Amino acid sequence: MLAYISGTLVHSCAEYIIVENQGIGYKIFIPPGLQAVLPLKGEEVKVYTYLYVKEDKILLFGFYQHDDVALFELLLTVSGIGPRGAFSVLGSMPAANFYLSVINEDVDNLIRIPGIGKKTAKRIILELKEKISSLRKEINEMTGAQEKQQDIFQELNEALASLGYGPKESVEAVSYIENEGHSEKSLEEVLRLALKYLAGL
Helix, strand or coil: CCCEEEEEEEEECCCEEEEEECCEEEEEECCCCHHHHCCCCCCEEEEEEEEEEECCEEEEEEECCHHHHHHHHHHCCCCCCCHHHHHHHHCCCCHHHHHHHHHCCCHHHHCCCCCCCHHHHHHHHHHHHHHHHCHHHHHHHHHCCCCCCCCHHHHHHHHHHHCCCCHHHHHHHHHHHHHCCCCCCCHHHHHHHHHHHHHCC
């Protein structure tokens, strides 16, 4: 509903910010660490948003990058993970690192996230690995094009877009895969390599 909000930053603290746009002040909850990269009060800011609606709660969550919104939405699909748990993940590691940890079933890396124990880490892997690894199938089902075989780079672009990465990051990742001679690998393998590359930027 609200993809992002641009306006004047009028208040900032560790838990939330207030952004004024056309005379309206939006209270936006933010993940740990985001306050440190925000501009000074009185300056213009652009925040990607997610409108959270549950029973009697309507909250607005804000993120510095679009791929963080995609990860936040994905985390909310995991049983037992709410906004607070999702924020803990976002405040602890870049989205690409998280996706890599899930694909590689790296429990040790996930339990470094505050509030995530071994049991929760295994549940995250169980519930998200297939979603992350089979993005092409899901995209094809939505577009009705299961029978059409697409080029691996197009598949990778679509997969990265579904994870919230923009065209610039996708082009860089595809160039890296092509230059390193990995284009013959499976989508899951090139996605893993692309996320590893993006995590190092």
